[in-house]
Amino acid sequence: MSGDLWLVVGLGNPGPSYAGHRHNAGFMVLDVLAGRVGGRFKSHKARADVVEGRLAGTRVVLAKPRTYMNESGGPVKALRDFYKVPVENVVVVHDELDIPYGAIRLKQGGGDNGHNGLRSITRSLGAKEYPRVRFGVGRPPGRMDAAAFVLKDFSATERKELDLNAERAGDAVEALLTEGLAAAQNTFHAT
Numbered sequence: 136m137s138g139d140l141w142l143v144v145g146l147g148n149p150g151p152s153y154a155g156h157r158h159n160a161g162f163m164v165l166d167v168l169a170g171r172v173g174g175r176f177k178s179h180k181a182r183a184d185v186v187e188g189r190l191a192g193t194r195v196v197l198a199k200p201r202t203y204m205n206e207s208g209g210p211v212k213a214l215r216d217f218y219k220v221p222v223e224n225v226v227v228v229h230d231e232l233d234i235p236y237g238a239i240r241l242k243q244g245g246g247d248n249g250h251n252g253l254r255s256i257t258r259s260l261g262a263k264e265y266p267r268v269r270f271g272v273g274r275p276p277g278r279m280d281a282a283a284f285v286l287k288d289f290s291a292t293e294r295k296e297l298d299l300n301a302e303r304a305g306d307a308v309e310a311l312l313t314e315g316l317a318a319a320q321n322t323f324h325a326t
Contacts, residue, residue, distance in 0.1 A: 140194045141312055142220040143168065144183075144211050146229040146252040149201050155288040160230040160270040160304075161252075162199050163297070167305040169197055181213035191309040196220075205251035208259025215260065225265040226308060227256060232281055234271030236293055237300045239307045239323045242267050243316055249281070266311060270304050 145165030146158075153159055169176060172188035176199060179185045186197040196218055200210035215225055223243075229252055234240050244264040247253035257263045275284030289297055303323075310319035 139224055140196065140218060140220055141224045141226060142196050142198060142211075142214055142218060143190075143226045143228065143308055143312075144198045144200070144207070144214075144256075146204060146207055146227065147199065148204050153286075155294075156286055157230050157272040157289060158204060158285040160272060160301070161228040163301045164228045164268070164270060164304040164308070165197050165199050167301045168195075168308060171305065171309075172197065179214070179217075181210050181217055183210040183214055185214070191313045193312045195312070205255055207252045208255035208257070211256050212259040222260055222262045222265050225260070226268060226311060227253065227265060228268045228270065228304065228308060229253065230272045230285060231269035232272060232274055232285070234269055234273070236271055236273040237296055238271035239300070239304050240269045240271070241307060241311055241316060241319050241323060242269065266316060268304055268307050268311065270300070 145161030147162030148158060168190060169186045172186055172190055174186035174188045176184035176186050182202055183198045183200045188195060198214050200207045202210055229250060243266050247257060275281055307319055307323045310322055
């Protein structure tokens with residue numbers, strides 16, 4: 136497995152006004168991983184910022200699309216094609232409403248569950264069997280619209296744990312790359 140190249144994509148919206156939003160959890164995790172790789176994101180012609188390096192001994196390209204969430208698929212497909220990465224080695228890290236805040240879950244394939252970034256990626260790749268690392272952001276309070284909820288900053292209480300949760304999600308990505316999906320699920324679904 137370690138000889139294979141992996142494309143790890145974090146989902147978010149570009150620009151400082153979105154930086155702290157729940158929808159940008161994927162970007163936050165990719166920033167953690169870039170730190171572990173020891174690299175800085177650089178602009179790529181595929182409309183994404185990328186870092187190439189090794190993560191836990193595994194060759195990776197870390198990527199943050201520079202498009203809005205609902206257009207993430209174009210850059211992801213362009214990067215997949217450029218680096219010649221098979222779909223099963225394209226890992227997408229994203230926020231997930233149906234998981235409690237702070238929980239990390241991994242899965243292979245499946246639907247988009249109303250997530251516009253996943254919908255765009257699935258459409259562009261023509262496949263949905265890529266692995267996902269899902270960062271729980273919880274459900275909106277009361278009757279708040281889910282779309283409005285994910286476009287708000289994490290609460291003050293949530294922010295106290297945010298760095299730790301982003302680190303744990305980074306650990307989940309590393310476990311997926313080095314140990315495989317089942318072993319990573321056993322580790323991270325137990326917590």
